[in-house]
Amino acid sequence: MRFLAITLIVHRPDPVTGVLPSTQERFQEVLDNAVLAEELGFDGFGVGERHERPFISSAPTVVLSHVAALTRRIRLFTAVTTLSLLDPVRAYEDYATLDHLAEGRLDLIIGKGNGTAQRELFHVTPEDQWDRNAESYEVFRQLWRQDKVTARTRFRPELTDAEVWPRPYQRPIRVWHGSATSKESVDLAARYGDPLFSANVTNPVEPYAELVRYYRERWAFYGHDPAALTVGAGSAGLYVARTSQEALEVYRPIFESTLAFQRQVGLPVVFGTLEDFVERSSALIGSPQQIVDKVHRYHERLGHSVLHVHADASGLTAAQHRSSLERFQSEVAPVLRKEIPDPPWAWAPVNPDSPDTLRTVSKEGDAA
Known part of the structure; x- marks a missing residue:
């Protein structure tokens, strides 16, 4: 199993002290x-992309470029790149x-x-966001693989023998599809033989497990190699202590501050007590033994081989x-x-002249 530390760069007061850091x-x-994640041996570090309060993760490429300059080994992830809002060429x-800079x-x-706020900011509607996501990915995918691209598109100007620079370092890059609530993203991942990353944060495991089950069905439907199917999963919080009593204390x-915030802004409360949160959420x-056991329980439902944990202190002291x-x-x-x-697949940085290190192959021989 591989482990990522991920941040959405939430910018709000510390849930315990109430102190708001500057941007x-x-x-x-x-x-x-x-830097700490690399020092401690995590396999990846991820930065989200959101375009609304309380997040300041609107430019993940800029943040990850700086992270690339400060690190040497750890893989860099986006979590997630919101292609439904973006021009796929840009x-x-x-x-x-970024991939060249990160080698x-x-x-x-x-x-x-x-x-809703970020969707409105980019004039994307609930009716067209899935179509935009699929179209943008299909164009993005072609651009990464082909020197010249022709694409008949609905949501951006069409491309005719378009050349886009720089040409890629990884050939191709690995693309995961984030999955939270809908079968559309799951089917898109399965169609192209790409890995799936289950959000697995807001609710108990059942709805996420159902989407992973559907992904496995569609993977088989599209004729991909069963051995290449890959699932990642998130977690809702992290605190590993010497004992369970210390962890809860x-x-x-x-938890209580976060619960009060959810109620204040009108978010649905799924877990009403800390004990319920620890028992039924992915937190x-x-x-250590409790956490090992819990990851195994989730693995039985999701079959994931990559796990993300929170990179942020989120109310913990630095120590x-x-x-x-x-x-x-x-x-x-x-x-x-x-x-x-x-x-x-191999996890180490790739040699751009050896594309097979990042490629999975379907029965038809199409690169995934």
């Missing part, structure tokens, strides 16, 4: 956490440039994105945050790495 301080926290240019360490997780004020809060990540890497990750298989 610059918040970005510096992200960079410090990326997105290609940004990410191809082939970039993975994309794409999706339509969430939130430290995390309780964080990894407890002793608690570092201690939790250290304990995760020293006492949890080694057990799960041994007991749950890795994805079926």
Whole structure:
């Protein structure tokens, strides 16, 4: 199993102290956490993309470019790239440039994105967002693979023998499809033989497991190699302590503050108590053995080989945050790495002259 640390760069007061860092301080926290993730042995670091409050992750390529300059080994992820809002030509240019700067360490997780405000900002409607996402991905995919592209499009000017630069470093780049609530993204991933990344955060596991089951059905329907099917999954929170009692004691004020915020802004409350949150959500809060056991329970439902955890302190003190990540890497990750298989491909930075390192192949021989 592989492990990512991911941030959406939420910018709001600390849930325990109430202190709001400046925008610059918040970005510096992200960079410090990326360096720490590499230092501790995480396999990837991800940055989300949102275009509305309380997020300041509207430019993930810029943030990840800085992370690329500060790190050498860790893979860089987008979480997610909102292709339904973006021009696929411009997105290609940004990410191809970033992948060169990162020397082939970039993975994309794409999706339509969430939130009414950002959809309205880009004049995208609920009726067309899935079509936009699919069209943008199809154009993006062609641009990454072909030197000249012709595409008949609905949502941007058509392309005729278009050349877009720079040409890619990874040939092709790996693209995951973010999955939260809809079968459309699941079917798109299966159609192209791409890996699926289940959000697995807001609700109990059942709706996410149902979408993963559907992904497996569609993967088989499109005739892809069963051995190449790959699933990643998120988690709703992280605090690894020496004992379960210590974990609950430290995390309780964080949970209660978050619960109050959800009620204040009118968000639905799914888990009304900390005990319910720890038991029924994907949050990894407890002793190392409790977390190992919980990841195994989720693996039985999702079959995932990649797991993301929160990169941010999110109310923990700096010392608690570092201690939790250290304990995760020293006492949890080694057990799960041994007991749950890795994805079926090489994880190391790629040689652009060896495209097979990032390619899965369907029965028809199409590169995925």
